[in-house]
Amino acid sequence: MTVAVFPPALLRQAHDRLWARLSPEQIQERIHNQLCQANLSLGYQRCTFDTLDPSQDPEAFQVCRAYAEQGQYQGRKGLILAGTPGNGKTSLAVAILRRTVEQTQGRYSVRFWNVPAGLAQLRQQIETPDPQADSILSLTHNRLLVLDDLGKQKMSEWVGEQFYLLLNTLCTQEKQVIITTNLALSRLFQRLDPALVSRLTKLCHPVALKGADRRL
DSSP states (O other): OOOOOOOHHHHHHHHHHHHHTOOHHHHHHHHHHHHHTTTOOGGGTTOOTTTSOGGGSHHHHHHHHHHHHHSSBTTBSEEEEEOSTTSSHHHHHHHHHHHHHHHTTTOSOEEEEEHHHHHHHHHHHHHSOOTTSOOTGGGGGSSEEEEESTTSSOOOHHHHHHHHHHHHHHHHTTOEEEEEESSOHHHHHHHSOHHHHHHHHHHEEEEEOOSOOTTO
């Protein structure tokens, strides 16, 4: 049996025509569904650029908002938001994620992935395989990926292999990625394999957030 294979350009055109027929209510429902499936924790589900205070860190706010509107910043498809705990990194990352879903009208999936928790789940899968669980490469299937709290995990050989696979795929496929870390960039890069550092600096624009812990 011969299986028809359609060129990607024709598939995109068909997808666009289908989307043009959706009502505003249907589009809002798709946006809502994508956000529900993004794995956002309860405390961050209402984060938007409108709910955040830009005066806390005007420069970082402007960079993140520009990235959200354009899908890139200064030619790079990702951002690294670095700074001390509680100064708004995750809130900005979630605001970008939400704006990306709104900009694309819910057409594409997005994912929020806490790095320490996600790695713990991947380790558990080794002992108890679950066909429904995420693999490290399944994260790259999303239009935008938020990697939260990079640097908290111990950098074992297995962790290094997982991140090399993930970041190399994100870079070669030119995917959008937002990384948050409590470490200064110099400390983060010291903990990572030089090959990973090379890929990160090629993929992501660094943003150093200032200010004290806003949760105190």
